[in-house]
Amino acid sequence: MILQYLIQEFEQEVNSTRKLLKAIPEKDLGYKPSEISWTMGELSQHIATIYYWYVGALTQDVYDIAADNLERGHTNDINATLALFESNVEKARAALQSLSEEKLQIDWTMKVGEQIVLGPMPRGIVVRSFLFNHIYHHRGEMIVYLRATGNKVPGLYGPTYEDSNKGT
Template sequence: MNIIELISKEFEAEAVTTRKMLERVPADKLKWQPHPKSMTMEQLTVHIAELPSWISMALHTSELDFASQPYEPTIVNDTQDLLNVFEKSLADGRKALQEAKEEDLLPTWVLRNGDQIYATMTKYEVIRHSLSQTIHHRAQLGVYLRLLDIPIPGSYGPSADEPGF
């Protein structure tokens, strides 16, 4: 198995859990936030839903410059909109992986804001970072859901709400 096959396998497994979490987001709580320093539910979940598209971005560009390409999050009105964003991002990431070759993972990719460089990574590292970010923010979403008393699905095993995983 090569690296792209391994990434693809992980990508698909994480997508199943991410979808289960996003399906639980109630439309009437999109503007909710647990603390003034926290993202709203909408900001957090749109970010999670968009992260799979980072794979395509990494493989097809050499950088992301917020100065020349300011981030504009997708606006969602309900849970179905959110799931549509996720499925589109997932399809973009999946297609990019299917078309990639091992050597496509090696070039350098830069995250910047004009002259300020935030990170310089290989394209492989950007893909790994997007998967890690998905897992990290999905756990954060789990806290949001718990605070709202919304049952949390199992991820890597059972949850307190789904013990029979």
């Protein structure tokens, strides 16, 4: 039952992430709010990359992210990032649909080489925290980037300020 809800949430939120990524203008991909921040292009590519991590998180009990190699386009090419996103969503969808309620209870660990960086924890917690919430966190950052550069923010959970009479 929980797995069914996770799959439904995934599908709904993929659409929201797509809307957000499509709202990013190429002219602003180099923007970053501070010296320690990612550029808008780097942040958008990171959001697209998280969907790739579903495969390792959902199909392997120990995921060594250092051993995984994902080909990415340039961070200054929003079309490359959108293509990466769409490709990774398909992989994520397949990995999520390969799960069972029982597999959600199996412990999972993330390593970078020999160093454990996350876990062990039940895979169901990994889905919610490391995958879903991680994307939501970075989408929130992206909304701030869009507003800081004077761009329109798409409504993800209803109308935005810009959609209201106040924002026009």
